[in-house]
Amino acid sequence: MDSKNQKIIEDAVRAILTAVGEDVNREGLLETPERVAKMYAEVFGAVNTDFTNFTVFDSTEDDVDQEVITVKKIPFYSMCEHHLLPFFGEVSLAYIPNDGKIVGLSKVPRLIGHVAKKPNVQERLTSEVAQKLDELIHPKGIAIVVRARHMCMEMRGVRSVGNITETTYYMGEFKGDLAKQSLFLQQA
Ligand SMILES: Nc1nc2c(ncn2[C@@H]2O[C@H](COP(=O)(O)OP(=O)(O)OP(=O)(O)O)[C@@H](O)[C@H]2O)c(=O)[nH]1
Numbered sequence: 696m697d698s699k700n701q702k703i704i705e706d707a708v709r710a711i712l713t714a715v716g717e718d719v720n721r722e723g724l725l726e727t728p729e730r731v732a733k734m735y736a737e738v739f740g741a742v743n744t745d746f747t748n749f750t751v752f753d754s755t756e757d758d759v760d761q762e763v764i765t766v767k768k769i770p771f772y773s774m775c776e777h778h779l780l781p782f783f784g785e786v787s788l789a790y791i792p793n794d795g796k797i798v799g800l801s802k803v804p805r806l807i808g809h810v811a812k813k814p815n816v817q818e819r820l821t822s823e824v825a826q827k828l829d830e831l832i833h834p835k836g837i838a839i840v841v842r843a844r845h846m847c848m849e850m851r852g853v854r855s856v857g858n859i860t861e862t863t864y865y866m867g868e869f870k871g872d873l874a875k876q877s878l879f880l881q882q883a
């Protein structure tokens with residue numbers, strides 16, 4: 696984020712603090728606008744950016760296309776676009792390679808981290824991770840499940856503490872195949 700936008704956020708934070716009745720000049724708050732601007736630069740760091748840090752390998756195994764590769768319980772943090780409060784949880788993702796193309800395993804959490812760094816709804820985060828993976832390696836199938844807690848449902852509003860929201864998205868060989876989906880969900 697450039698310094699002009701950083702300054703816009705700092706001024707906005709001062710305005711919000713003043714509007715809620717705070718004294719922006721008291722010691723504990725003096726550096727808060729700057730900290731919040733830095734924090735937003737980090738948690739919204741992927742707005743208008745593309746995910747490029749991706750390594751694709753050609754597997755040396757002949758029958759890798761018969762495998763289901765599952766990366767489970769990848770933690771993530773994102774911000775809900777309705778309230779700008781965190782939602783966070785775990786993602787499990789499975790794919791069936793196509794044409795021997797596999798991805799560097801660490802790139803799965805990196806892709807999720809990238810998609811998470813913008814204002815989101817959980818449903819879109821779920822489909823966007825799958826669609827991006829599809830774009831990058833065109834696997835024969837993708838299954839993804841996201842389980843998350845939403846602070847906007849817990850610390851305010853309905854105050855439904857501890858709820859888990861689960862979203863799923865299937866592509867290719869997983870789509871419409873209830874047996875494959877159910878096996879994936881049992882393991883994920
Ligand atoms: N589908 C979906 N809804 C979300 C997500 N995150 C937050 N929400 C919901 O977005 C809705 C926004 O509803 P509004 O009625 O406009 O906002 P609100 O008055 O603050 O609503 P309450 O949260 O019910 O107090 C709420 O029902 C939230 O629970 C998400 O990731 N997906």
Ligand SMILES: [Zn+2]
Nearest residue numbers: 775777778847
């Ligand atoms: Zn919300």
